[in-house]
Amino acid sequence: MPPDIAVSLEQIDIIYRAQGNAGGGARDSGPAQAGDYHAVSQATLVVHAGEFVSIVGPTGCGKSTLLNAAAGLLRPANGSVSIFGVPLAGLNAQAGYLFQQDALMPWKTALDNVAIGLEVAGIDVATARDKAEHWLAQVGLQGFGARYPHQLSGGQRKRVGLAQVLIRNPDILLMDEPFGPLDAQTRQIMGNLLLGLWAQERKAVLFVTHDLEEAIALSDRVVIMSSGPKATIIGDYPIGLARPRDAMDVRLDPGFHAIHKAIWEQLRGEVMKAYQGVSA
Amino acid sequence: MTFSKRTLLALQILVAVVALGIWHVGSSVPIFGVYFLPKFFFSTPWDVAARIVKLFSGTLIWKHLGITLTETLLAFVIGAGGGVLIGFWFARRPLINAVFDPYVKMANALPRVVLAPIFMLWLGLGIWSKVALGVTLVFFIVFFNVYQGVKEVSQTVLANARMLGMTEKQLFRHVYWPSALSWMFSSLHTSVGFALVGAVVGEYLGSAAGLGYMIHEAEGVFDTTGVFAGMVILAAFVLVVDGVVTAIERRLLVWRPDTAGRNG
Numbered sequence: 001m002p003p004d005i006a007v008s009l010e011q012i013d014i015i016y017r018a019q020g021n022a023g024g025g026a027r028d029s030g031p032a033q034a035g036d037y038h039a040v041s042q043a044t045l046v047v048h049a050g051e052f053v054s055i056v057g058p059t060g061c062g063k064s065t066l067l068n069a070a071a072g073l074l075r076p077a078n079g080s081v082s083i084f085g086v087p088l089a090g091l092n093a094q095a096g097y098l099f100q101q102d103a104l105m106p107w108k109t110a111l112d113n114v115a116i117g118l119e120v121a122g123i124d125v126a127t128a129r130d131k132a133e134h135w136l137a138q139v140g141l142q143g144f145g146a147r148y149p150h151q152l153s154g155g156q157r158k159r160v161g162l163a164q165v166l167i168r169n170p171d172i173l174l175m176d177e178p179f180g181p182l183d184a185q186t187r188q189i190m191g192n193l194l195l196g197l198w199a200q201e202r203k204a205v206l207f208v209t210h211d212l213e214e215a216i217a218l219s220d221r222v223v224i225m226s227s228g229p230k231a232t233i234i235g236d237y238p239i240g241l242a243r244p245r246d247a248m249d250v251r252l253d254p255g256f257h258a259i260h261k262a263i264w265e266q267l268r269g270e271v272m273k274a275y276q277g278v279s280a
Numbered sequence: 281m282t283f284s285k286r287t288l289l290a291l292q293i294l295v296a297v298v299a300l301g302i303w304h305v306g307s308s309v310p311i312f313g314v315y316f317l318p319k320f321f322f323s324t325p326w327d328v329a330a331r332i333v334k335l336f337s338g339t340l341i342w343k344h345l346g347i348t349l350t351e352t353l354l355a356f357v358i359g360a361g362g363g364v365l366i367g368f369w370f371a372r373r374p375l376i377n378a379v380f381d382p383y384v385k386m387a388n389a390l391p392r393v394v395l396a397p398i399f400m401l402w403l404g405l406g407i408w409s410k411v412a413l414g415v416t417l418v419f420f421i422v423f424f425n426v427y428q429g430v431k432e433v434s435q436t437v438l439a440n441a442r443m444l445g446m447t448e449k450q451l452f453r454h455v456y457w458p459s460a461l462s463w464m465f466s467s468l469h470t471s472v473g474f475a476l477v478g479a480v481v482g483e484y485l486g487s488a489a490g491l492g493y494m495i496h497e498a499e500g501v502f503d504t505t506g507v508f509a510g511m512v513i514l515a516a517f518v519l520v521v522d523g524v525v526t527a528i529e530r531r532l533l534v535w536r537p538d539t540a541g542r543n544g
Contacts, residue, residue: 071443073439073442073443091442091443092443093445095443096443097439097440097443099436099439099440101434101436102434102436102437103434103436103437103439103440104437104440105437105441105454105455105458106437106535106536107458107459107462107535108454108458108535109535116444116454117444117445120444120445120446120447120450120454121445148534148535149535150535150536150537164444165444168444168445
């Protein structure tokens, strides 16, 4: 496998085992049994080094599940996960993960939350803090280091989370609806911040969202997932919009509308299926 | 309704003055030849105040206070230490927890006062029987809180910490430990209070020093003034200890959003 492929998910199945069924958890392989939830089936996805890929799909379709498989937090029942050509065993040490929910340690200040990733890697505290100051400034939070998470707004907490992940200089960024809980304006500001940081380092990004516009505005490629159970990847759209982009202005681009229309036609069917599944 | 701090303070003082006034009149002024609060059973505010002044002009009271404080602190430190260790151990080892669960529940259901005579038999009339009683009270509060704290660590925070490269040891130090401590500190008022209850009840039941002993001794000779004076000193002592706990809590739980609004 060429080394420029950062993340490769090949034909993976993810099954949440019901309690009492063989193994328990999603760790074991084997076919689904009664009561198990077959979340993802035969999903194949490749993210190249330096590529920004978004996964879009209806609510509850297993987008986050796919991301957790790439992170090594979940083990697929079938299929394989490779990171830069090496099969993944345990957690993905080359990846940084930005969670949807609040994941900062509430008992640490913003600065300590950012510095911790270096501290646990054995870097001395003074150096780690210097670097953390730098990264807080990078995400626009200079002077906020002494605040505790509860003293920050939702958007500011996401910025700290971003700095916390980026300070470790991961080759791959996994993002699970990171801006989901934020209001529309803050989301766009965060989108631009992310694009700016990404342009500097060009990491491989796997970005999960339910917001198609956000996905198109940020990505090189948008993949569509079907509704669950047995969700899989059903569409793959390259986004040819010029870079550098502005996450807000790009939405006014005529090319943006053409892409949006094409993807939405496919996505709409899946969204409707998911809604019928919920109401049934 | 709004009121100023000064009005509030004035009203609070008024309550004390009225209560003391009723006590004074009932015990010192005969109404139709009858004392509503006979001195023998109720003493008088002046006598109690005079006794407190007299006690604090001597040195013996400091010895009693020192003994009670020592017992309280020892009971708290040993009980909390044991609670933290065992709480952690049980939370991380589900089998151990499942095996011991009925016994823990049984021990916690037992009214601890009945253990006091046993402890006196085992440990004598010195401070250690009181410490042991306090420990049995403090241990369970801290134990249950720490257990809960470890169990209820946010799964997202935990997954994030793992993705940031933490080993099991580092998870313990940076995630489980602070989470468990925050639960322990949230029960700090209760557990320190119980440590004090253990000490005083233990002293009351049999000892040669401490505030509980002082009150018991006064009661033995129908010295109502001494009993009331002891109670007032005990109440003041509890308020001081509680104030210290609040100050410690403010400092240690500064990261918690609800600290400011909490009251013991």
